[in-house]
Each structure stands twice: as C-alpha cells, then as structure tokens.
Amino acid sequence: MPRRQPAFPLVAGLILFCFALLVPAPSRAGDIEMLAPMQTAAFPSLESAIRIKGPLNFCGEFVPLHLPEVRERLEKELLLMLWDRAQVILWLKRTGRYFPHIETVLRGARMPDDLKYIAVIESALKPKAGSSQGARGIWQFIASTAGNYDLTVDRFIDERRNFYFATRAAVSYLKDLHDRFGSWTLACAGYNMGEQGLEKQIEMQEVKDYYHLHLPEETQRYVLRAIAAKLILTDPARYGFDLHPDDYYKPGRFDRVKLRAKYPTPLTLVAKAAGTYYKTIRDLNPQFLGEIIPPGQHTLFLPEGSSGEFAERYHPLMAKYRETLKPETYVVKQGDSLTEIARQHDMSLYQLCKLNKLSRRATIHPGQKLLVQ
Numbered sequence: 001m002p003r004r005q006p007a008f009p010l011v012a013g014l015i016l017f018c019f020a021l022l023v024p025a026p027s028r029a030g031d032i033e034m035l036a037p038m039q040t041a042a043f044p045s046l047e048s049a050i051r052i053k054g055p056l057n058f059c060g061e062f063v064p065l066h067l068p069e070v071r072e073r074l075e076k077e078l079l080l081m082l083w084d085r086a087q088v089i090l091w092l093k094r095t096g097r098y099f100p101h102i103e104t105v106l107r108g109a110r111m112p113d114d115l116k117y118i119a120v121i122e123s124a125l126k127p128k129a130g131s132s133q134g135a136r137g138i139w140q141f142i143a144s145t146a147g148n149y150d151l152t153v154d155r156f157i158d159e160r161r162n163f164y165f166a167t168r169a170a171v172s173y174l175k176d177l178h179d180r181f182g183s184w185t186l187a188c189a190g191y192n193m194g195e196q197g198l199e200k201q202i203e204m205q206e207v208k209d210y211y212h213l214h215l216p217e218e219t220q221r222y223v224l225r226a227i228a229a230k231l232i233l234t235d236p237a238r239y240g241f242d243l244h245p246d247d248y249y250k251p252g253r254f255d256r257v258k259l260r261a262k263y264p265t266p267l268t269l270v271a272k273a274a275g276t277y278y279k280t281i282r283d284l285n286p287q288f289l290g291e292i293i294p295p296g297q298h299t300l301f302l303p304e305g306s307s308g309e310f311a312e313r314y315h316p317l318m319a320k321y322r323e324t325l326k327p328e329t330y331v332v333k334q335g336d337s338l339t340e341i342a343r344q345h346d347m348s349l350y351q352l353c354k355l356n357k358l359s360r361r362a363t364i365h366p367g368q369k370l371l372v373q
Contacts (some may be wrong), residue, residue: 035096043240049082050075050246058227059112059184064211075222077228082239088126091229092236094125096248098138098163105171112184115174117193117226117233119167127163127286136160139170149173152287156294161286164301185210185223193219254284255307259300259314262346263373265293269321273314274306295346326354327371334366345372 006074052074056063065071081088102116120142122209123129135142137160143153149169151159159165177187177195181202189210190198198215210223232239261267267288272279282288284301292298302310330341338360353360355371363369 004156005220008345024279039242041240043085049239050078052231056227058223058230059114059188061183061185063227067211069213070314073221073224074227077225079223081228082113083231085241088219088232088236088239088241091120091124091244092233092241093247093249095233097251098125100251101164102167105167109171111171111173111175111178114226114230115171115184115188117229118174118188119170120229120233121225122223127161135164139166140170141166145173156292157287157288158289159287165287175327176361181208183208183210184333188223188226189213189219192222210268253303253304255302255310257307257310258297259293260297261293261295263295263318263322263325266321267291267293269317270300270314273317274302274307274315275309276303321355322373325373327373330370330372332344332364332366332370336364336366338362338364340371341372347373349370 044163052065052071054063056065063070063074065074091165098119099116099294104121106113106115119125119138120143123138124268125138126245127138127324128136129138130136131140133142137157138159141151141160143160146153146160146169150174151165151169152296153160174187174191177183177190180195181187181190181198186198186202186208198219201213205213214220216292232241236243259270266282268278269292270293274281280303284303330345332341337338338352338358339349342349345352347355349360352370352372353356353362
C-alpha cells in the first residue's frame with residue numbers, strides 16, 4: 001500500500017489561507033478613498049411616530065385633528081411614508097436642490113410656504129416624473145393646464161419638464177385657485193382634481209370645507225399627504241432621519257441667455273458655443289425634447305460662467321453650420337408674395353430673390369416652387 005502523508009501541512013495551509021482572508025491587505029495610495037464609518041440606525045417606532053399632537057395647520061388653515069376620520073387618514077399617510085424610509089431620505093436630499101427656489105417664488109407672490117409640499121407629493125421632486133394621465137414635471141401639469149399658464153407643450157418643447165418654468169406656472173395656478181375657492185386646502189384639492197370638478201362637488205354637496213367634502217379617493221388623501229410630508233420634512237430628526245448639511249443636494253447654478261433662433265439649431269452646436277458637453281446642455285434644458293432647438297425665441301440655461309463668450313462663439317459656429325445645409329423647397333400658395341414668403345422664412349427679399357434668380361418685381365403663381373433657407 002502507498003505510504004500516507006501526514007495531514008499537518010494541509011491543515012496548516014488552510015489555517016494560513018483563512019488568516020490571510022481576515023487580515024486586510026496593505027492599501028496602496030490612491031487605490032481607494034477611505035469611507036466614513038457606518039452608524040447603527042436608531043429611529044422611533046411607527047406607533048410613537050404617529051402620535052400627533054395639535055394644534056396643526058396647513059397654509060395657515062386649521063387641521064381638525066379632533067375629527068376621528070381626519071386623524072385616522074393623517075396617521076395612515078404618515079405610516080405609509082415612514083415605512084419607505086429610503087424614499088423619504090431622497091425627498092429630504094432633493095429639498096436642498098429645489099425648495100430654495102420654490103420658497104423664493106412663493107414669498108414673492110405672498111403665498112404660504114407650505115405649498116412647496118405639493119411638489120413633493122406630486123412628483124417626489126423628480127423633474128422628469130410622468131403619469132399615465134399625461135402629467136409631466138415636478139408640478140405634474142397636464143398639457144391643457146400648462147397651456148393656460150404659458151408653458152409651451154409641442155413636439156419639440158415641453159416646458160413642464162423645466163423646474164423653473166413649471167414652478168412659476170404652478171404658483172400662478174394655485175393663486176388663481178385660491179382666488180376662486182377662498183381656501184388654500186380647497187385650492188390644493190382643485191389642483192389635484194380640477195377646478196370644475198371641485199366646484200361641481202361644492203355646489204352639489206353645499207359644503208365649502210375640504211375636510212367635510214366627499215371627494216374622489218385620491219383628492220381626499222391629497223391634502224393629508226401634503227400635511228404628512230410637512231410633518232416629516234420640517235422635523236426629520238423626530239422621525240429618526242439624521243442628515244447632515246452636506247447630505248442635501250445643492251441648488252443648480254447656471255447662466256440664462258435669450259436665444260433667437262432663426263433656423264433649427266442643434267444642441268451640439270449650443271454645447272460647443274458654451275464650451276461644455278451635449279449632456280450638460282440637455283440636463284440644464286430638459287424642456288427640449290430632441291436634438292434640435294426649433295426656430296423662435298428661447299431662454300437657454302448654460303453652465304455658470306459660460307454666458308460671457310457664448311454669443312461670440314455661437315454666431316461663427318451657426319454661420320458655418322448653415323453653409324452645410326441645403327435650401328428647402330417652398331410651394332407658393334394663393335395670395336403669397338415674395339415679401340411675405342421671405343418674412344415667413346426669416347430671409348430678406350434680396351436673399352430670396354438671389355437664391356431663386358428672380359427680380360424683386362417677378363411674378364409668382366400658386367404651385368411654383370421656391371428655394372428658401
């Protein structure tokens with residue numbers, strides 16, 4: 001029989017291997033940044049978190065916690081929010097980026113600061129949020145309401161997606177709703193379900209108090225959700241959220257410029273003129289849905305400090321880009337004139353006539369094809 005080898009070398013090798021796994025290898029400079037030590041989580045029980053003591057108000061209006069139904073509904077919304085602690089942490093972090101501007105606009109309009117919590121429950125402060133009903137943006141405007149408040153929504157531009165444009169519109173809309181209903185809670189309800197639907201319910205039920213109206217389930221929860229968000233976000237430490245100042249996202253910093261685009265303008269060209277990346281321009285200007293800025297006057301958001309030399313770079317780049325484009329064809333319609341066609345295409349009469357080898361007094365007729373830029 002073959003002679004058996006002693007087991008000790010194998011056992012010793014296994015011990016040394018396990019020991020090597022337990023002992024960290026010497027770190028090499030620059031390989032990895034040391035992470036902050038982890039802390040043990042400690043937060044109050046859900047039972048204690050929903051023991052709400054009054055008095056409580058929203059937008060300066062009394063919240064009737066003495067009504068058992070109202071207290072129960074508010075406790076439910078608090079429980080649902082606190083159960084998803086990761087979501088609340090993201091809310092808190094995003095408030096650092098978006099609340100300062102919302103607060104400034106509300107203050108300028110002399111409106112209650114609490115209205116900022118509507119943006120939280122509408123979109124979780126996500127500018128690109130969307131709904132199955134077609135609402136878009138942080139303030140979740142539908143297209144028809146957006147149009148009523150000067151937000152452009154077409155196949156090229158959707159200004160609901162731009163936080164700054166949408167905030168201005170939302171504040172105006174909420175102010176109009178308050179003027180109509182005489183109550184901020186009803187204004188918020190109208191924002192959720194539409195002013196005509198709310199008005200119909202008020203007339204039918206002969207009640208003008210949000211807390212005593214029978215409304216669609218989503219609207220009955222709506223203001224209570226905003227109040228629950230207010231309770232948590234105004235006192236996060238009470239609910240066990242320990243964020244440091246550096247944990248909050250910072251407000252955006254950028255320059256604004258007015259751009260009058262005579263022709264469709266590629267965003268890549270804008271990025272070159274701003275000395276930045278295409279991605280940066282898209283992120284700063286989410287209202288543009290494609291790669292092109294359509295003709296017209298637009299407000300552009302550029303990286304901070306880049307506006308000074310933007311025009312100086314933009315015009316030569318645009319002129320070079322135009323040289324690469326072929327003229328388009330326009331079919332003359334009944335009643336057209338050379339002057340009107342030139343105006344429609346941001347051309348001078350001289351440019352139009354030169355491009356088509358026509359005199360200024362040339363006669364044109366319906367169906368005739370002209371080259372335009």
